[in-house]
Amino acid sequence: MAKRPVLARNDHAATWLQAWEDLGRAPRTLDAHARGPAEYLALREREAVDPLSAGRPQVRVFVRELTSRPHRRGVNVVSIESGVGLANATI
Structure with missing residues (x-):
């Protein structure tokens, strides 16, 4: 959680993320979640x-x-409705 201190400041989020970590999830999975x-x-x-x-x-x-921000991987990844932003599945 050091990477995302905002989660540490919220007890519910910290507990939720700790549960995922306790399940032995990989670091990249934890980061994605x-x-x-x-x-x-x-x-x-x-x-x-x-x-x-x-x-x-x-x-x-x-x-x-989320639907209006540029995607970090470039303009080729777009949501169906907006033509920009994150994919609908991500949102």
Whole structure:
């Protein structure tokens, strides 16, 4: 969790990730499963919204961000609806 300190600051996220680690998941699997929650929690911190009290409007903001951001692997990876952003399966 040192790589994603935002998870360590959230007891629920830290417990969830620890459970995955206790199951003996590979480091890359842990990283893949931690990436989304870490980004979501970071957004909630930036907007000063408690993630446990966040509702649909806050989740929509996060999903909208995911569908509009450039993909880190380049412009060839696109979502079906938007032409940019992460793949629908990733979201």
